Amino acid sequence: MKKEQKSLPKLLSKIEKVASQIKRNVVLMEVCGTHTQTVSKNGIRSLLPKNVKLLTGPGCPVCVTAQEDIDAVVTLSKAGVPIATYGDMLRVPGFFGSLEQARSQGAKVFSVYSIQEALEFKKDFPNLVFFGLGFETTTPMTAVALQNGLTVYSSHKLFLPAMNALLEAGQTKIDGFISPGHIATIIGTKPFEHLKVAQVIAGFEAEDVLVAIYLLLCQIRDGRKEVENEYVRLVKKDGNQVAQKMIAECFKVCNGNWRGFGKIESSGLEVKNPKLNAKIKHKNILSKIDFSQSKKPTGCRCGEIIRGTLSPKQCPMFGKVCTPENPYGPCMVSEEGACNNYFRFMV
Amino acid sequence: MYIELDHGGGGAKSSELIKQVRKILGGAGKWQNSGDDSASLALSKISLPKKACQNQHLLLTTDAFIVDPIFFPGGDIGKIAVCGTINDLAVMGAKPLGISLSIVVEEGFPRADFLRIIKSIAKVSKEAGVPIVTGDTKVTEKGKLDKIEITTAGIGMAEKVINNAGAQVGDVVIASGDLGEHTVALLSERFGYRSRVSSDCKPIDKEMLAIGKFVHAAKDPTRGGLAANLVEMAEKSKVKIVLDENLLPYKKETIALGGLLGIDIFSFVSEGRFLATVSEKDAAKVLRILKKFNPEAKIIGNVQKPVRRRGGDTGVYLQTKLGSLRPIEMPNGKLIPRIC
Numbered sequence: 001m002k003k004e005q006k007s008l009p010k011l012l013s014k015i016e017k018v019a020s021q022i023k024r025n026v027v028l029m030e031v032c033g034t035h036t037q038t039v040s041k042n043g044i045r046s047l048l049p050k051n052v053k054l055l056t057g058p059g060c061p062v063c064v065t066a067q068e069d070i071d072a073v074v075t076l077s078k079a080g081v082p083i084a085t086y087g088d089m090l091r092v093p094g095f096f097g098s099l100e101q102a103r104s105q106g107a108k109v110f111s112v113y114s115i116q117e118a119l120e121f122k123k124d125f126p127n128l129v130f131f132g133l134g135f136e137t138t139t140p141m142t143a144v145a146l147q148n149g150l151t152v153y154s155s156h157k158l159f160l161p162a163m164n165a166l167l168e169a170g171q172t173k174i175d176g177f178i179s180p181g182h183i184a185t186i187i188g189t190k191p192f193e194h195l196k197v198a199q200v201i202a203g204f205e206a207e208d209v210l211v212a213i214y215l216l217l218c219q220i221r222d223g224r225k226e227v228e229n230e231y232v233r234l235v236k237k238d239g240n241q242v243a244q245k246m247i248a249e250c251f252k253v254c255n256g257n258w259r260g261f262g263k264i265e266s267s268g269l270e271v272k273n274p275k276l277n278a279k280i281k282h283k284n285i286l287s288k289i290d291f292s293q294s295k296k297p298t299g300c301r302c303g304e305i306i307r308g309t310l311s312p313k314q315c316p317m318f319g320k321v322c323t324p325e326n327p328y329g330p331c332m333v334s335e336e337g338a339c340n341n342y343f344r345f346m347v
Numbered sequence: 348m349y350i351e352l353d354h355g356g357g358g359a360k361s362s363e364l365i366k367q368v369r370k371i372l373g374g375a376g377k378w379q380n381s382g383d384d385s386a387s388l389a390l391s392k393i394s395l396p397k398k399a400c401q402n403q404h405l406l407l408t409t410d411a412f413i414v415d416p417i418f419f420p421g422g423d424i425g426k427i428a429v430c431g432t433i434n435d436l437a438v439m440g441a442k443p444l445g446i447s448l449s450i451v452v453e454e455g456f457p458r459a460d461f462l463r464i465i466k467s468i469a470k471v472s473k474e475a476g477v478p479i480v481t482g483d484t485k486v487t488e489k490g491k492l493d494k495i496e497i498t499t500a501g502i503g504m505a506e507k508v509i510n511n512a513g514a515q516v517g518d519v520v521i522a523s524g525d526l527g528e529h530t531v532a533l534l535s536e537r538f539g540y541r542s543r544v545s546s547d548c549k550p551i552d553k554e555m556l557a558i559g560k561f562v563h564a565a566k567d568p569t570r571g572g573l574a575a576n577l578v579e580m581a582e583k584s585k586v587k588i589v590l591d592e593n594l595l596p597y598k599k600e601t602i603a604l605g606g607l608l609g610i611d612i613f614s615f616v617s618e619g620r621f622l623a624t625v626s627e628k629d630a631a632k633v634l635r636i637l638k639k640f641n642p643e644a645k646i647i648g649n650v651q652k653p654v655r656r657r658g659g660d661t662g663v664y665l666q667t668k669l670g671s672l673r674p675i676e677m678p679n680g681k682l683i684p685r686i687c
Contacts, residue, residue, distance in 0.1 A: 008669050034609065034685060043671030061686045086686050113608075114538065134686050204606070206669055324679050335609070336685060344676045 011210045012047055018217040019049035027173055028216055029308055031057035031163060032180035033336025034204050040341035042206040044213075052217070055172065055308040056338035058162050058260060059180060061134035062088045063306055063330040063337050066257040067294045069155040070094035072286055073131045074102050076153070076278070079285045082108035084118040085131035088334040091327065095294050099131075115141040122150050129278045135159040136186040136247065139269060143246040146276050153278035154271050157256045159183050160191055161267035167197060172308045176216035178202050178209065181231040188239025192227045203231040259330065260303035302329035305338050312342040319343055348458040355452070355486030365484065371465045376478035378445050386480035388444065393504070404508050408435040409500035417460070417494060420532045421545030424497055425464035427618055429471045429479075430550050431569065432501035437552035438567045438621050439510060440559045441503030446472065448482035449498040454489040464495070475550040477501070511576070513564040514584035518624035518650040521633060522596035523554060524641035526573055527615025531601050534608065544600045549619035554640040558623070558633045565623040571678055574613035577622060577663045578677045588663045590648035590675070609685020614678035624650055 019026070030039060036056050039045060045054055058064050071094040077083045083099065090100040090111050103109040108125065112118045115130075122128045132142035133155040146152055163177060176198035184192065184201045192199055198219040202212035212230050219226060229235050247269070256268025271277035279286060299317060304310035312318050312331070322328040324340055331337035353360040377393070380386035410431045414424040422430075429446060436443045448468065452461060472479050514520075524547065532546040551567065564584060566576040573596075581588045597605075597612055605612035625633050630646060637644035653661045663675040 012669070037609070037685075041673065042667050042669055043673040044669070046671050047669055088686065116539075138686055206667070210669075334686075335611075345673050 008207065008210065011207070011214060015052075015210065015214050015217060016049050018214065018221055019052050022051065022217065022221050025051045025053065026175050026217065026220055027053050027055060028176050028178060028213065029055040029057045029166075029172075029174050030059065030178040030209070031159075032059040032178075032182060033061065033334070034182065035059065035178055035180070035202065035209060036336055036338060036341050038204050038206060038209050040345040042209075043345070044206065044209060048213070052213070054213070055174075055311075056305075056341075057166065057177075057308050058258070058306045060331070060334050060336035060338070061138065061157075062086075062092060062334040063302060064157065064162070064258045064260065065089070065092070065133050065155050065330065066259050067094055068257060068291050069133075069153070070098075071096055071289060071291065071294045072279075073129075073153055074099055075289050076129060076282055076285060077102045077107035077109050078105070079282075080107075081282060081285070082110070082121070082125040082128045083131055084110040084112050084121050084128055086133070087111040087113075088336075089131060089133060091333045092330045093328065115145050118145060119148055119150060122148075127151070129153050129282070132156050135180075135183050136243075137182040139251065140186065140243040140246045143250040146250045146271060146273065147246075149276065151276050151278050151281060152271050154251070154269055156251065156269040157258065158253070158267050158269065160187075160195070161256070161264045162258060162261065163195055165261055165264050165267075166307060167195065169307070174308070175220050176200070178212045178216070179227070181208075181235060184229070184231065184235040184239065186240050186243045189227055189229050189235060189237050196225055198225050200228045200230050201235055203233070258306075260306035298328065300329035302331045302339075305331050312339040315339070350452050350454060350456040350458055350461055350486055352454050352486050352488065355484055361484070367462070368465050368482070368484070371462065372469045372479045373473060374478065375480040376445065376476075378478060378480040380480055386445065386447075388480075393444070402506050404441075404505050406436055406439055406441040406503045406505055406508070407500065408432060408503075409498065410435065411496060411498045413493070413496050414533075415493070416533070416536050417464070419536045419546055420542075421528075422532075422548040422618070423464055423467050424495060425468040426471050427548050428497040428499045429468050429475070429477075430548050430618055432499040433475055433477055433550040433552050434567045434569075434619070434621070436501050436503035437550070437555040438565050439503075439505065440507050440555070440562070440565075441505035442556060443475070443477040443501050443503040443552055445478050445480040445502055447500045448479050449485075450483070451485045451487060451492060451496045453487055453492040453494050456494055461495075464497075471550060475552060477550075477552075507559065509559065509562050509565050511564050511566045511580040512583035514580055514586050514588070514624040514650050515563050515626070516586055516650055516652045517627060518563055519627055519630045519646045520577070520588060520590070520648045520650065521623050521625060521630070521637065522645060522647050523551065523621045523623070523637055524596070524619075524643045525598050525601070526568055526596045526617045526620055527601045527605075527612055528598070529618040530572070530615035531604050534604060534610075540604070542600055542604070544598060547617050547619040551619055551621055554637060555621060557636050557640075558625070561625045561629040561633050562623045563625060565621050567621045568617050570616060572612075572614040572616055573622065574611065574663070574675050574678050578675065580622070580624075581662050584650075585653065585661055587651045587653040587661055588648055589651055589672070590663065590665050592665055592667045594645065594647050596643070596645060596647050611678065613675055
C-alpha cells in the first residue's frame with residue numbers, strides 16, 4: 001500500500017492499461033471538495049480512459065448544508081443576532097436570501113478565516129453565533145469555539161453515513177470511491193472498512209489522485225473491495241484521537257439534514273451544551289420560521305448533482321442563469337462545489 | 348498619544364501635525380510647494396532633449412489603499428501606497444515625477460503608528476527619487492473608518508506609453524520575479540504562521556524603464572494577481588497566453604500556503620513585480636537586464652494565436668505537468684479559504 005512514486009506520464013499509461021483490462025464501463029467517485037479542485041485544476045477527467053467515468057460526490061461542506069439551516073441562520077441574523085461563518089457560506093441563497101444579502105440590509109454577519117477570528121468577534125459581540133458546518137475535518141475547530149464559550153448553530157455532519165447512503169440508494173452505480181484524505185486524517189482508516197466497496201484514501205496532489213485511480217482500477221479488475229491508504233504520510237489507522245475526543249466531548253450524534261439526501265440517520269452532530277446551542281438558545285425566533293417554504297422548488301438541481309445522478313453540464317441552468325457571479329445553488333457558489341469547478345475549468 | 352479630531356480640523360493642532368509630517372517627508376524635489384493649495388513644477392526643470400518634448404506623454408494615476416494588517420513583514424500601508432502609485436506609472440513606461448498623498452485617519456489612531464507610516468512613506472519616496480509634493484490629512488470620528496485609509500496620486504512622463512493590450516503572437520511572457528509574496532506576508536501575519544517570505548512591496552520603476560523599449564505589453568499583478576491581470580492582457584490583446592506549469596513563478600512557501608488554505612495562488616497579489624511580453628528575439632537580452640534587479644526573473648510562458656472556436660479561446664491557459672491544458676480564470680471577488 002506504499003505510495004507509488006511514478007512519473008506522471010507513466011502513471012497515466014498504467015491507468016490506461018488496467019482500464020483496458022476491465023472490459024466494461026467503470027464509475028468512480030471523489031467525495032472531497034479538495035479532490036474536486038485537484039481533479040479540475042489538473043484536467044484529470046480529460047486524461048482518463050474512455051471507459052472510466054469520474055463523478056463528483058457530496059464532499060463540499062457548503063453544498064450539502066440544508067436549505068433549512070441556511071434559512072434559520074439568515075432569520076437569526078435578520079432578528080439581530082450577530083453571525084460568524086466561513087466565507088463561501090455567505091453567498092449561498094436561501095429562501096429568505098443569503099447571509100451576504102442580510103448583511104447588506106444591516107444584519108451583523110462576519111466572514112471568518114478561522115475559529116480564532118470568530119472568537120475575536122465574540123469579544124465585541126458577546127451574543128455572536130457561529131454557524132458551524134463541515135465534516136470531521138472542521139468539527140474539531142468548532143469544538144474549540146464551544147470550549148471557549150461561543151454559541152454555535154451546528155450543521156456539522158459525519159461523512160461516512162453519506163457515502164453509505166449513496167451506495168444504499170443505488171441510483172448511481174459506484175464501483176469505487178476516492179475517499180477523503182482530510183476526513184481520514186481525523187477518523188483514521190478503520191471506519192471506512194464498513195463500506196463494502198473499493199476505496200482508496202488519497203492525498204491532494206495530482207499524483208495522489210492518479211495513484212488512487214490506478215489502485216481503484218486494480219481492485220475493480222481483481223474483484224476486490226478493500227480500503228487502501230495512499231495518503232500514508234498523514235492518515236493513520238486510528239486517526240487523530242485528540243480531535244476525535246474533542247468532537248465526542250462537545251457534540252452528540254443526531255439525524256443529519258443534507259441537501260440532496262434529506263435526513264440521514266445518525267449523520268449529524270448537535271451541540272451538547274444547551275447553553276451554547278443556538279437552536280435552543282434562540283428557539284423563540286427559530287420556531288416562528290415557516291420551513292415549508294424552504295422546500296419550495298427553485299429549479300436548482302444541486303441535490304442531484306451532490307448525489308452524482310446529474311452532471312453539472314446536464315443541469316439546464318448551468319452556465320446560463322447559474323454562474324459563479326450569480327449562483328442559484330451552493331454547488332456553483334463554493335470553490336469546492338462540482339458546478340463551480342466544472343464552470344471555471346471547463347471540464 | 349493618539350490622533351484627535353482636531354488634528355484634521357485645520358487649526359493649530361492640524362498645522363503642528365502637518366509640520367511634523369512635512370519635515371519627515373523632506374522637500375518636494377524640483378516641485379514648488381510652500382504650503383499653498385497646489386504644488387507646481389516648472390517643466391524647464393525636467394531635463395529633456397528639445398526634440399523629445401514633442402513625443403512626451405503625461406500620465407496620471409490614483410489609487411486608494413486599505414490594508415489589514417496595517418503593518419506586515421516587508422512593509423506597511425504607507426510603503427504600499429507609494430509603491431503602488433510609482434508602479435502604476437512605471438508599468439506604463441513612465442518615469443514618475445511626483446506623488447500626492449491624502450490620508451484619512453480614525454480618531455484615536457496611535458500617533459506613533461501614524462508617524463511610523465509617514466516615515467515609511469518618506470523612505471520609499473527618497474529611495475525611489477519620487478517626491479511627495481502635496482497632500483492632505485483628515486480625521487474621522489471613531490468608528491467611522493477602520494483605522495486608516497491612504498490615497499495617492501502620481502504624475503509621470505513617458506516617451507513610449509506601454510499598455511496591457513499590446514501582447515503579440517510569438518511573444519514570450521516574463522515575470523520580473525517570483526509572485527504572490529505580498530499575499531503570503533499578509534496571510535501569514537493574519538493566521539500567525541511563521542514564514543520566511545516577506546512582502547515583495549517595492550518600486551519597479553528602475554527595472555521597468557531599463558527594459559521599456561523592448562516591452563510590447565506589461566502589467567503589475569496587484570489586485571487579482573496573475574490570474575486577473577494576465578487574463579485582462581490576453582483579452583485586450585486578443586491573444587491566447589499559455590503558461591508552463593513547470594516554470595511557474597512561485598516559491599515553495601507560496602505554493603504550500605495556497606495549498607494549505609485552499610486559495611488559488613494565481614490570484615495572490617504582488618506589490619513589486621510586473622509581467623511583460625517581449626518578442627522572442629529580445630527575450631534573452633531582457634532577461635539578462637532583469638536578472639540584475641532580481642535573479643528570479645524568468646520566462647513563464649508564451650503568446651499564441653487563438654483558435655477561433657465558439658467565440659474564440661483568447662485567455663490564459665496552463666499547460667499542466669500531466670499534459671492537459673486548463674484555463675486560468677479571472678478570479679471573482681474575495682479570496683476565500685477552503686473549508687474542508
